[in-house]
Amino acid sequence: MSAEYQVKGNIAVITLNNPPVNGLGHASRAAVVEGMQQALQDEAITAIVITGAGKAFSGGADIKEFNSTKAFAEPSLQTVINVIENASKPVIAAIHSVCMGGGLELALACHYRVATAGAQIALPEVKLGILPGAGGTQRLPRVLGLEMALNMIVSGTPVVSEKLAKTGLFNQMLEGDLMQGAIDFANTVAATRPLPRVRDIKIDYPNHEAFLQFSRNTVGAMAGPFPAPLKCVEAVAAAVTMKFDDGIQLERQLFLELVQSTESKALRHAFFGERAAGKIPDVPEDTPLRPIKSVAVIGAGTMGGGIAMNFANAGIPVQILEMKQEALDKGLATIRKNYENTLKKGKLTQEKFEQRLALITGTMSYQDIAQADLVIEAVFEEMGVKQQVFKKLDEVMKPGAIMASNTSTLDVDMIASFTQRPQDVIGMHFFSPANVMKLLEIVRGKATAKDVLATVMALSKKIKKTGVVSGVCDGFIGNRMIEQYSRQAGFLLEEGCTPEQVDKAVEKLGFAMGPFRMGDLAGNDIGWAIRKRRYIDKPLVTYSKTADLLCELGRYGQKTGAGWYDYKPGDRKAYPSQVVNDMIVQHSADLGIARRNISDQEITERLIFSLVNEGAHILEEGIAMRASDIDMVYLSGYGFPLHRGGPMFYADTLGLPNVIMAMDKYAKGRHGDAWKVAALLAKLAKEGKTFN
Ligand code: T1G
Numbered sequence: 001m002s003a004e005y006q007v008k009g010n011i012a013v014i015t016l017n018n019p020p021v022n023g024l025g026h027a028s029r030a031a032v033v034e035g036m037q038q039a040l041q042d043e044a045i046t047a048i049v050i051t052g053a054g055k056a057f058s059g060g061a062d063i064k065e066f067n068s069t070k071a072f073a074e075p076s077l078q079t080v081i082n083v084i085e086n087a088s089k090p091v092i093a094a095i096h097s098v099c100m101g102g103g104l105e106l107a108l109a110c111h112y113r114v115a116t117a118g119a120q121i122a123l124p125e126v127k128l129g130i131l132p133g134a135g136g137t138q139r140l141p142r143v144l145g146l147e148m149a150l151n152m153i154v155s156g157t158p159v160v161s162e163k164l165a166k167t168g169l170f171n172q173m174l175e176g177d178l179m180q181g182a183i184d185f186a187n188t189v190a191a192t193r194p195l196p197r198v199r200d201i202k203i204d205y206p207n208h209e210a211f212l213q214f215s216r217n218t219v220g221a222m223a224g225p226f227p228a229p230l231k232c233v234e235a236v237a238a239a240v241t242m243k244f245d246d247g248i249q250l251e252r253q254l255f256l257e258l259v260q261s262t263e264s265k266a267l268r269h270a271f272f273g274e275r276a277a278g279k280i281p282d283v284p285e286d287t288p289l290r291p292i293k294s295v296a297v298i299g300a301g302t303m304g305g306g307i308a309m310n311f312a313n314a315g316i317p318v319q320i321l322e323m324k325q326e327a328l329d330k331g332l333a334t335i336r337k338n339y340e341n342t343l344k345k346g347k348l349t350q351e352k353f354e355q356r357l358a359l360i361t362g363t364m365s366y367q368d369i370a371q372a373d374l375v376i377e378a379v380f381e382e383m384g385v386k387q388q389v390f391k392k393l394d395e396v397m398k399p400g401a402i403m404a405s406n407t408s409t410l411d412v413d414m415i416a417s418f419t420q421r422p423q424d425v426i427g428m429h430f431f432s433p434a435n436v437m438k439l440l441e442i443v444r445g446k447a448t449a450k451d452v453l454a455t456v457m458a459l460s461k462k463i464k465k466t467g468v469v470s471g472v473c474d475g476f477i478g479n480r481m482i483e484q485y486s487r488q489a490g491f492l493l494e495e496g497c498t499p500e501q502v503d504k505a506v507e508k509l510g511f512a513m514g515p516f517r518m519g520d521l522a523g524n525d526i527g528w529a530i531r532k533r534r535y536i537d538k539p540l541v542t543y544s545k546t547a548d549l550l551c552e553l554g555r556y557g558q559k560t561g562a563g564w565y566d567y568k569p570g571d572r573k574a575y576p577s578q579v580v581n582d583m584i585v586q587h588s589a590d591l592g593i594a595r596r597n598i599s600d601q602e603i604t605e606r607l608i609f610s611l612v613n614e615g616a617h618i619l620e621e622g623i624a625m626r627a628s629d630i631d632m633v634y635l636s637g638y639g640f641p642l643h644r645g646g647p648m649f650y651a652d653t654l655g656l657p658n659v660i661m662a663m664d665k666y667a668k669g670r671h672g673d674a675w676k677v678a679a680l681l682a683k684l685a686k687e688g689k690t691f692n
Contacts, residue, residue, distance in 0.1 A: 003031030004053070005038060011186045012039035013179070016052040021059030024077055024102045026070045028062075032106075033075045036083050036091075046190035048087070049182045050110065051094035052103070057119070060101020063128065063268055066259060077102050077134040078252075081109040085197055090189050094182035095119050095161065095170075105132060108139040111195045114172045114185050115161045121169070122158035126228045128271060129264030129643075133255030135199075137235035138247040142201040143168035146208060146240060153232045154219055168201070199244045208240045225510060225643045226267075228258050262653055266645030269692060270635055273628035273646070277468045278457055280450075281625065287454040290400060296321060296369035298389060299378035300331025300362065303406055306434030307378055309335060310463040312359040313435070319369050320362045328362045335360055338435065370396045374459070376428055378406040381529075386410065387418045394419035402452050404428040405443075409475045409530065412445045422447035426456055429476060430465075431637045432522070439637030440465035441476050466636040471623040474537075478633045480618065481647070483534075484610035484674065486527065489515040490544025491671055492603060493584050496595040499564040500576045505603040510641025515607070517574050518639075519547075520563035525556045542671055546584055555580070593670075605662045611647040612659060616678035619691070627691035648691040656685035 002018035002025065014035040016022040032050070039045045052058050065071040075083075084091050084106065093099075093107035095115035100122045107113050115121075123132045123140065131137060132153060141149035144167050152159060165173045174181035205211070215233050223229040231254045238247035258264050279285070293316070297308045300322040311318040322328035339356060342348040348356075369375060375397060377389045386405060393403050403425050405415050416422035427443025440460045444453055453469070460467030470476040475483055492502055503514025519527065528551040531543055550564065557563030558572065565574035588595050615630045624630050631646020644650045651659050660677055667675035684691065 002028040003035060005031075005035040007042075007045065008183055009187075010044055010046040010190070011183050012042070012045045012048045013183075014039075014048065014050045016050070016058055017054070018062070019054055021056040021098060022052040022054065022103070023059055023062035023064070024080075024106065025062035025065055026073050029075045029077060029080050032080050033083055036087060040087060040089060045089065047090045047092065047186035049092045049094050049179075049186050050084075050106070051179065051182065052096070056098035056103070057093070057095045058100070058103025058106065059098055060103050060124075061134070063271065066268060067265070077105070081106060081134055085109040085111075085199065087111075087195075090186065090192065090195055092182055092186050092189070094178050095121075096178050099161075100124055100158070101132065101136075102134050105134040105136045105139070108135065108143070108169075108198050111197065112171045112185065112189060113169060114174050114178075114182050115170050116174050116178050117160070117162040119161035120158040121161055121164060122156060123153050124156035124158070126154060126232055127156040127267065129226060129228050129261060129267040130258040131228055131232045131235055131251070131255055133252060133259070135248060135251070137232065137251045138239045138244060139198045140169075141203055141236055141239040142198050146203065146205050146211065146236065149239075150215060150233065150236045153236060154215070154229050203240050205240050208237075212237045212240075225641070226263050227261060228264065231258060262645075263643040265653075266643050266649060269628065269631065269645045269649050270642060273632045273635075274466055276626060277466060277629050277632050278461065280453060280457065280469055283450045283454050287451050289455045289458055290373065290402060290451060292316065292373045292402075292455065292459055294318070294372045294374075296372035296375040297378060298322075298369075298375065298393075300328050301378065302334075303430060303432060303434055304378040305331045305335045305338075306432065306436070307376055307406065307430050308360050309338065309356070309435035310430075310465070312356040314463045315355075315359070316462075317359045317361075319372065320360065321364070321366065321369050322362065323364060325364065328364060332360070332362050366392055366396045371398050372401060374402045374404065374456075376404040376406055378430075381407060381410065383410055383414065386415050390415055390418040390425070394421065400424070402426065402455065404456070406430055407443075409479055411474075412443045412472050413447070416445045416447055423449040424452060426452055427470075427472075427476070428456060429470075431478075437637060438464070438466045439478070439633060440467045441470045441478060441633065441637075442467050443470050443472060443476055445472055466632055468629045468633050469625060471621070473618075473621070473623050474534075477615075477618055477624050477630055478637050480623075481611045481614040481630075481634075482638065484614045485607050486515060486547075487541075487543055487671070487674060488606040488610045490546050491674075492598060492606065493546045494544050494588050494591060494593055495670065496588075496598045497603065498576065498581055498584070500574075501598075501600075502603055502607075505600040506607055508600065509604050509608075510644055512639040516564040520557035520565055520567075520574060523557050523559055524551050524563055542673070546587055549583055549587060550580065553579075553583070602666075606666055608647060608650065609659055609663055609666075610674065612651040613663065613675070613678050613681060615648055616681040616691070620678060620680040631692070652690035652692055656681060656690065660685050 004015045004017055006013045018028045039048045091110045092112040093110040096119050098120050123136045125132050219229045219233050235251045235254050238250045295311045295316055295318045297304045298321045300320045308318045308320050339353050343353045379385050379389055405427050408429055412427040416425035426448045429441035431437035431439050442456050457467050499516035503517050506514045555562045561567050566577040618624045627648040631649050634640035634646045640646055663675045
């Protein structure tokens with residue numbers, strides 16, 4: 001049963017009980033209606049209290065049901081709401097902890113609402129690409145006023161209950177025991193008639209048109225590819241321009257349009273994907289964690305400094321070990337500057353600024369970090385250097401210390417073999433800038449202990465990262481896939497494209513930055529070093545030479561003032577470069593390639609499907625545990641457009657047979673070997689299935 005019915009004196013109490021957040025799934029909805037009917041038929045009952053068990057009043061409709069018919073199976077949420085609002089006895093919502101989405105809409109249908117402080121109140125549907133679909137856009141403005149309600153609905157941002165204490169949302173803020181307070185309140189209103197209904201509140205907003213037009217303009221400007229925010233404005237507008245029932249009808253129509261949209265399905269996929277990534281099937285959720293009370297970072301460069309900031313931001317003391325005083329001083333100065341910039345922007349209080357700086361110290365002695373619970377090396381990306389570091393760590397670190405490498409591609413098993421305790425070694429691959437990018441690839445070595453893995457996964461949440469587990473392979477998940485993407489980008493240049501054409505094509509798809517602008521930002525010399533290693537390790541894998549020719553010209557990107565594009569001092573804008581375009585045309589001639597016009601569709605298919613195919617290989621090899629993990633890597637670490645849901649989800653929406661048809665076409669062209677369809681992709685397509 002996912003709602004319990006109790007009687008306390010003359011008060012009926014219906015308690016939602018559908019852990020973890022009392023999602024209003026079909027069983028809960030049916031139980032509430034059953035409880036309401038029982039209370040209304042029982043003459044001894046004078047009032048009804050509805051509340052939630054555990055850590056929430058209710059987190060809203062059960063999003064898991066949206067892709068099935070259960071979400072709308074009777075009793076629908078609308079039916080539950082009508083039963084409550086039209087009840088002949090007063091219904092009181094007793095709110096605590098979390099009251100969101102459909103949970104808040106259910107509370108708004110009650111005649112009264114009481115709450116304890118600290119409850120998160122929100123209509124966050126817009127974050128899932130939908131809008132409140134059970135009356136929230138019509139009732140919330142009636143208790144909060146048009147502006148506050150519209151801000152909450154368009155942003156989806158929670159407001160803590162005490163901040164709403166003086167609004168029409170709550171009849172009373174309770175201290176002490178919520179249930180007792182609610183029952184006492186219920187007894188005081190049991191005889192009150194007529195029953196106050198939110199829908200009967202009149203909204204007096206004379207110049208609402210001007211406000212709504214302003215809202216349309218501002219919301220439209222920031223909504224990007226997502227249709228939901230503007231539809232939220234239209235639904236809320238109905239609260240002041242239409243009769244209540246007409247407004248409800250419009251809200252329902254807009255909700256149904258949005259819930260079927262690809263954008264919303266992508267956002268719901270990302271919501272669950274982020275949570276699924278934290279689950280490791282063979283590591284029990286109650287695995288005891290190793291306490292992480294102090295951290296050490298080796299290397300005070302860009303990565304080391306950024307990594308250290310994550311822990312200071314989470315209130316964990318962190319020591320940075322650097323062997324050269326000058327490098328250490330420079331690294332600490334950069335961290336201070338980063339925090340000063342945040343302080344200047346008003347995104348950090350002076351107190352937090354000082355706290356965080358105080359948590360970061362520097363040292364040049366390995367002995368000083370020996371007692372750290374976790375040490376992360378962020379030294380030069382070369383196995384010999386890693387070997388020296390890990391041998392030293394093995395000597396000095398206390399027993400049980402977790403030793404992590406921030407390597408972006410190297411073999412974590414080999415790194416672990418440099419120590420006598422491979423079970424304590426793991427990969428923690430941060431993405432630059434490490435204090436900003438959400439993605440953390442957690443690389444599980446063959447010997448990595450389960451409690452080490454569980455500890456680092458839990459720590460990723462504490463430092464506000466999206467932790468995704470990867471097995472050991474060259475490039476793990478993200479960089480292994482981006483290699484194929486980069487190969488295709490280079491081949492496209494040789495066959496007829498300019499860097500700008502390729503970038504514009506994927507940016508039109510929604511990427512923040514195409515491959516060539518990204519290379520100029522990150523530094524083209526980084527890819528150059530990796531390719532030099534791969535020419536030796538994998539001589540059969542072909543690459544375009546254009547990127548090497550570019551680096552031989554010293555055009556490493558923004559840091560050298562020139563890359564695939566030209567740059568002007570103090571100006572980060574990328575200007576197409578005649579020098580580069582001439583180099584590319586000459587290279588095509590040297591290869592005897594007749595350059596041709598290439599469509600944006602071919603560009604985006606070759607770039608994205610190369611990611612999808614490599615992702616399928618990664619899945620079938622067990623490097624990634626699930627397709628949504630791969631999507632989370634690309635959404636949180638590589639700027640894949642959120643409204644497309646990640647490469648694997650995007651392929652699902654196109655239909656895998658269509659992906660294979662396109663790949664077969666490209667397999668007939670140059671470097672056709674790059675288009676060998678992964679067995680898993682072929683199997684899923686043949687069976688009419690999807691990755692997710
Ligand atoms: N439906 C189904 N499962 C949900 C859920 C929901 N609404 N909310 C959370 N979960 C699961 C989540 O997947 C995870 O599962 C577990 O609960 C803990 O979540 C008609 C249509 C409520 C603030 O958008 O913001 O109502 O991984 O890790 O950090 O207008 O969850 O353990 O198996 O996030 O304590 C609107 C979304 C729905 C709220 C709790 N509501 N949820 O945060 O835990 S649409 C939302 C959250 C709707 C109506 C419309 C947060 C939370 P698992 P968690 P948390």
